[in-house]
Amino acid sequence: MSAEITEGITEDAAEDVTEEVTEDTVEEVAEEAPVDERVSALEEEADIAADYLEELLDIASLGGEFDLDVEGDRATVSIVGAELQQLVGRNGEVLEALQELTRLAVYRETGERSRLMLDISGFRADKRSRLEALAAETVAEVKESGEPVSLKPMTPFERKVVHDAVAAAGLTSESEGVEPRRYVVVLPQ
DSSP, X not given: OOHHHHTTOOHHHHHHHHHHHHHHHHHHHHHHHHHHHHHHHHHHHHHHHHHHHHHHHHXXXXXXXXXXXXXXXXXXXXXEOTXXXXXXXXXXXXXXXXXXXXXXXXXXXXXXXXXXXXXXXXXXXXXXXXXXXXXXXXXXXXXXXXXXXXXXXXXXXXXXXHHHHHHHTTOEEEEESOTTSOEEEEEOO
8 A cells, every 4th residue: 555545544453454454355255165066966866867878878878868966955967868768767776766866976986875866867857847836736735725735755956956846836745654664744734
C-alpha cells in the first residue's frame, strides 16, 4: 500500500480487514473444497466401475457405450448396447448382481464403500418412470380414501424411488416387512 492510501488507516483497522478477508476466504474455500473433493471421488468411482465393466464386456464378447455421471451423492454408470438384455436378466436380477460386483471392484480400488448405480440398456430409467407413475397413482388413492395403501414387495432401489416420489407429493411412506418381501406403505396425512 502506498503512504497516501494508508495515511488515514490505523494499524488495527488494517489488521481487522486482513483477518476478515482471510477468514472469509478460508471459510469459502473450506465450503467448496469438500464438495469438489466429493465430486472428484464420485467421478473416480465411475471411472473405476467403467474400467471393470468394460473388462467384463470384453470377456463376454459384448459391446456397449458407457455414460458416466454423478447424480446427487452417487456415481452412475449407464451402458447402452444392442445385445445387453442378458445382462439385465429377469426383473433386473442380473443387473443387481453386476451392480454389487462393480461396487466391490470400486471398494477394492478405493477402500471406500460405493453407492454406485448401474443401468443397462435403460432398464433402471424405465423402471424409475414406471415406479414414479405408480407412486403418483397411489398418492392419489391415499388422498382420496384417507387410508394407507401397501404396495407389493420391492427391491431397495424400487422402494427408494417410491419413497422419494411420495415425499415429493407431500405424503409420507414407510417400508415394512423383511427382505426380500419388504414393501412400501403410503400413509395419509
